[in-house]
Amino acid sequence: MNAHTSFPASDFFAPMRQRQWADASPQAMLCRAVIDETHDVKTFVFSAASDCMFCFNAGQHVVLHLAIDGVAVARSYSVSSPPTRPLDLHITVKRTPGGLVSNWLHENLRAGDEIKIEGPRGSFKLDGLPGEKPLFLAGGSGITPLMSMLRTLTDRASDLDLCLIYSARSPRDLIFRSELDALAARFRNLSVTCVCSRADPSWAGPTGRMDGPLLLRLVPDLRERTVYACGPEQYMKALRDGLGQAGVDPRGYHEESFGGALGGAAPDVASAVSSSVHFARSGLEHRCAPGETLLEAARNCGVYVPTGCQQGICGACRIAKLSGEVAMQDLGGLTSEEKSAGFVLACCSRAQGSVLLDL
CATH class of the missing domain: 2.40.30.10 (Translation factors)
Structure with missing residues (x-):
């Protein structure tokens, strides 16, 4: 036996x-x-x-x-x-x-x-973003969510036509470089190109900053692809300009930004003079200063609100608004379902009159 x-x-x-x-x-x-x-x-x-x-x-x-x-x-x-x-x-x-x-x-x-x-x-999700020819564009540490996507697709042995263009300052700043080389060698449907923005004697690959001509040279079928992009705001702005120059349909563009300032016009600070925030669970009330955000109001009252980016991107400061109106300048930190359910982002919302929060 x-x-x-x-x-x-x-x-x-x-x-x-x-x-x-x-x-x-x-x-x-x-x-x-x-x-x-x-x-x-x-x-x-x-x-x-x-x-x-x-x-x-x-x-x-x-x-x-x-x-x-x-x-x-x-x-x-x-x-x-x-x-x-x-x-x-x-x-x-x-x-x-x-x-x-x-x-x-x-x-x-x-x-x-x-x-x-x-x-x-976050709503920057691989399974929620359609596209048979994905193009991943990463700048610096913006490779992290795209690496999760690439690892997922290669783990699934996806037969999609995959392309990654990864930009960094120099060869020593390329994250996951050996793994990316190994994945490209293993999967014939995956193309990986690394680009360095600074000249380096040891670097034989492409150099420069992302613009329309460079994107079209690296990805000739650029206009046929669905773009997933992530990187610091300076990179993202150059990338958006370059994709526009190249004639890419904005409906096929999805992004996650790291850093950057809030867009849009500055809030009308005068409108906040007569505003107040009531914290339901804490039993506290705060008279808002002109332009004061809900996050600042909470801190001034000693009410803890978790925060992350403080730019309306990450969603860490999401709180439930029980009543009242706020002016919110977010950068995608809430889903449409969360907004419909009454959630707001404390870091980029300002009370418009009397507001009651579930805090």
């Missing part, structure tokens, strides 16, 4: 029966590993302390809740791992000069540490 080892069915199928993590409330997460990607970029690998699988859509982001020097801080980061590998969650963080959270993470977070993470959030 051949010797063999048997595994109880209950043990083999246990991971498949784990509950899924898709709740928007903060959950305890255990840092399992810290990976050095480049000289100023690290990937932090998390598993759920409650032993559940991560359920999200490639392209979405999560909110990290931290205590730095005794102060509660929240920041949003795109998930760089794919939902096809649901037992861990990766966020890839670029260290920025003067950045409170990025520097703290790089200097302090280690394997074995536990923090709270909230999510998933």
